[in-house]
Amino acid sequence: MIITNNLTKKYGEQTALDHLELEVKQGEIYCLLGANGAGKTTTINLLLGFIEPTSGSAFINQLNVQENPKETKRFLAYIPENLMLYPSLSAVENLDYFSGIAGKKLSDADLKGFLAEAGLQTDAFGMRISTFSKGMRQKVGIAIALAKDAKVLLLDEPTSGLDPKASNEFGLLLQKLRTKGVATLMATHDLFRAKEVGTHIGIMKDGSLRQQLVAEDISLSELEQAYLNTMEYKELVL
Amino acid sequence: MLSYNCKYELKLLLRSRWIQLLSIMLLLLFGFSIYNGLEKVEKRKRDITAAKEEVKENDAVMLKLLDSVEGGMEVSASPWTIPTSPMAVGNYHPRVAAMEPQSMAFIATGQADLFTHYVKPRVSGDDSALNFAEMTSPVQLLFGSFDLAFVIVYLLPLLIIAFSYDVLSAERESGSLRLLAAQPIRIQSWVLQKLGLRFFWLSILVIGSLTIIFFAVGLNPFTEMTGFLGLLGLIITYMLFWFALAFLINLWVGTSAKNAVALLGLWVVFVLLAPSMLNQLGNTLYPMPSRTLMINQMRDLKAEVTKKQDEILDNFLRDHPEYAINDTTQYRGFYHRYMASQKLVKEELAPVVDKFEGQLQKQQDWIGRFKWVSPAIIVQESLNQMAGTSTRDYENFRKQVVGFASDWRQHFMPFLYNNQDFSQKDYPNLPKFQFEQRSSASFGVIPVLLLIAIALFGLGFTVSRSSKKGNILTAN
Structure with missing residues (x-):
């Protein structure tokens, strides 16, 4: 690989x-x-x-x-030391955006599924990234990798x-x-x-x-x- | 990528309050500038109407006097002002030669604060004595007019700079660019799409704000569809030029601070420096002859001609035997000599006036040739042309007035030299001035601006493709 x-x-x-x-x-x-x-x-x-x-x-x-x-x-998927996502977008929106520009069109259910698989709590899905800890952001990063099927x-x-x-x-x-x-x-x-x-x-x-x-x-x-x-x-x- | 950029760029702009802020600013700027422009146009119309009313009132007095004189009554007026004298009519009852404002005059003050919009040519005046200059507050000249053209040419680029200078650098500085660059996309295309979307939303806001303001001040843009569409086309292509510059700077420069400084520097160059340098160079290369010298020459010539007025009158009557034949009194007074000498003065002064006008024309030609160095110049010029307040519009007005002044003078010549009284029945035949507008502005600059913008976008792509890969990810 x-x-x-x-x-x-x-x-x-x-x-x-x-x-x-x-x-x-x-x-x-x-x-x-x-x-x-x-x-x-x-x-x-x-x-x-x-x-x-x-x-x-x-x-x-x-x-x-x-x-x-x-x-x-x-x-490939990439997670840097400080995963900087768009702070004014929610976790679902960030995932939708990054997987979308990578060419993956996903339904809302799929997006939430990937976030759940990455270990993010359900109540954080709709929250803006600006409120997330680093660990939560890294989970969104993993969700991006999962969604991209890297x-x-x-x-x-x-x-x-x-x-x-x-x-x-x-x-x-x-x-x-x-x-x-x-x-x-x-x-x-x-x-x-x-x-x-x-x-x-x-x-x-x-x-x-x-x-x-x-x-x-x-x-x-x-x-x-x-x-x-x-x-x-x-x-x-x- | 485009559909996702479309969807999320709008969300990001709305959540960062950019769209709301821009909408309010555009409404305020367009509203205030259009209101200002309309106020100026209204004042101009009021001045012209007042001048015409004054002529009407004077004419009524004149007709009353003529009626009294023709009825054999005594009138209490100075002998030289009694309108049976054609020179009294020609001098004290001039017509108003007015330049009516065009329908889009409110968008650009142009030369309107330098030149007057009506003159009253008198029979004893010469062409160079016609005063076209407006008495204007020097403070207003210093700061310019806050009209729509000012907002478009000067302020709109600043809004675009604020809206676009950090499209790439903000991503780099926040750290999200590395994540973006790890996706199967070209960063140049991504920047282009982001700027394209911002250009699209700003265009929508500009069109929306202008339409709202037009209706709010009682103007229907649909009645002036061609002008309105032309105006929008011009604004949008001018905006595209600034977005193209922002694209280049985003790809080439680096940090947000450097980008902002670079774009503001370009604003200074294109909007302030280029026009003033062009003007200065025009003045240096084609210096205007001294107007004082010209007036002194004129005075000397008139004084010289005054000494030889008898001889000039003899020559004039020899050239115009029709005046000598038709008159039985053969009375020759001051005005006979004066009017005959005026023709000679005009001929003698022609080289001086031509030199003055020739230099002015050369200056204008120079600016016309090099105006393409700055889109700000061509947009300002186009807006002035749309408004009918460009230098050419005023030159057109001046020429028409000079022509009318000559007609006015010529109309009274047969009366004067045949020693014929002016009567009530001659009143309807007095020449009238009808201003003919130049054909409306051409929109040829729109495709030119479009080509410049496309060339800048192409340049950005070509150069960034040939530059080293890491340059986009690391600020210079």
């Missing part, structure tokens, strides 16, 4: 992403860990076609992102700023999408959530993917150690 081949992005002399080789298959949740500036968001921006690679290529659902920017977006989900630090309960709910939603066969790539700083929801974990540093791990093969403390080792924070462990 998601493949990158030697994907590289340079800004002048600075390398933001260095020959990234990555594959996320159907029903997998791949969590990208790394410090700020490690290249996680650059990877997502390249997969979204927001920026062009210096070299290499990225594929979504077997389509080259750079060659088919519009087509690839039909298969095959690929790109998440850029979606749980940052969420309280543990909301973060846990969000994790459960990702698991639900996984069972539907969605391939998810999530950039995060949250090791615990990565271990909880991820099937695969990659640790990035200075634009390159330093380690790739299978989530079920390691414990949280092993993941933490691997992360700190990669970040060369050994002295802090003591």
Whole structure:
């Protein structure tokens, strides 16, 4: 579903992403860990076609992102760190708008169904987004992905700023999408959530993917150690 | 995408109170400016009516005097004002040469606050002595007139700027642009649709507000259908030009603040700088000869001619033997000499007057050639033409008055040189002035403005397509 081949992005002399080789298959949740500036968001921006690679290529659902920017977006959904919807529209209206411009005409019942599936409380459907918490907005984001019938989900630090309960709910939603066969790539700083929801974990540093791990093969403390080792924070462990 | 943009753009505009605010502002601006325009037109009509009434009253007095004189009675009037003298009629009982306002005169003051709308050419006056300038308050000239043309040319672009400067940047700044850009749409097309919808709603509001105001002030737009539709066409294409600029700025510039500054800068250039620079350049390239110098030359010439009036009269009568033959008295007084010399003065002054008018024409031609640099100029000019208050309309009026003044003078010449008294039976034959309006304004500027707007939209698309992908998502 998601493949990158030697994907590289340079800004002048600075390398933001260095020959990234990555594959996320159907029903997998791949969590990208790394410090700020490690290249996680650059990877997502390249997969979204927001920026062009210096070299290499990225594929979504077997389509080259750079060659088919519009087509690839039909298969993917994206939830940024701060999902900004239209504050003066309700949850149903926002969902209707974003799925509508993506080419999905849905009935009112369908829209409400997707919002319910995303875990939003029924009494919030008609409320304006300006009254929503971040967790509620993220649920609308998931509903957009569900409504769009996305095959690929790109998440850029979606749980940052969420309280543990909301973060846990969000994790459960990702698991639900996984069972539907969605391939998810999530950039995060949250090791615990990565271990909880991820099937695969990659640790990035200075634009390159330093380690790739299978989530079920390691414990949280092993993941933490691997992360700190990669970040060369050994002295802090003591 | 279009149907969803249509549906939700209106909802967003209504919920942000933009539609309500714009409706109120347009109603107020259009209402006040049209009321102002109508007041000016009413004053103009009242002035003309008063002048005509004064002529009627004077004529009644004149006819009474003539009746008394013809009845052999004594009249208590100064001898030179008794209307049996053709010169007394020609000088003290002039006709009113009035420029009646056109039906759409209220939309643009144009040159109406600079030029007078009626003159009374006298038989002893010369063409250059006809005063067409209006005594106007300098304060009013400084600030201009708050008419519909002012609202359309100056204020409407500012409303459009406020309505459109941040269509893309607001999405970028709020963070929703990344979510939009992740959908299978082209952001350029999305911006175009958003601006297109705002243009559509603003057009509806403009048409609605104007129609309401027209009816409210007692004007029926359907009786002046061509003019009204032309006016709407002009406003809408002018609006489209400003929306096209907003499209370019939204795609090219960046933050909302920068967009606003860029659009306001363009407003200053197109609405304020371009017209005044064009005017200044016209004055520099084709400077007007001194009017004082011309008047001095005129006075010198008249003084010189006065010395030779006997000789001039002899030559004049030689050229017009019909006057010498028909008159048995052969009396030749002041007016005989004066009127004969007037012709010579006019001929001698022709080069000076021609130079003055020639330079004025060159200035106007210059502005006419380069008016296309700013849509504000062509729209203002078109509105003036629709209102019948353009420079050309007043020039047309001036020429007609000069022609009528000549007719008025010529009408009394046979009376004067044949020493024939003016009588009651001659009264109905006095020349009358009938103003002929220029053909109404052409709407040729509408397709031109449309083409300019389309070209700007095309330019926006072409350049944004060739620019780097990330530019739209990241503010410059």
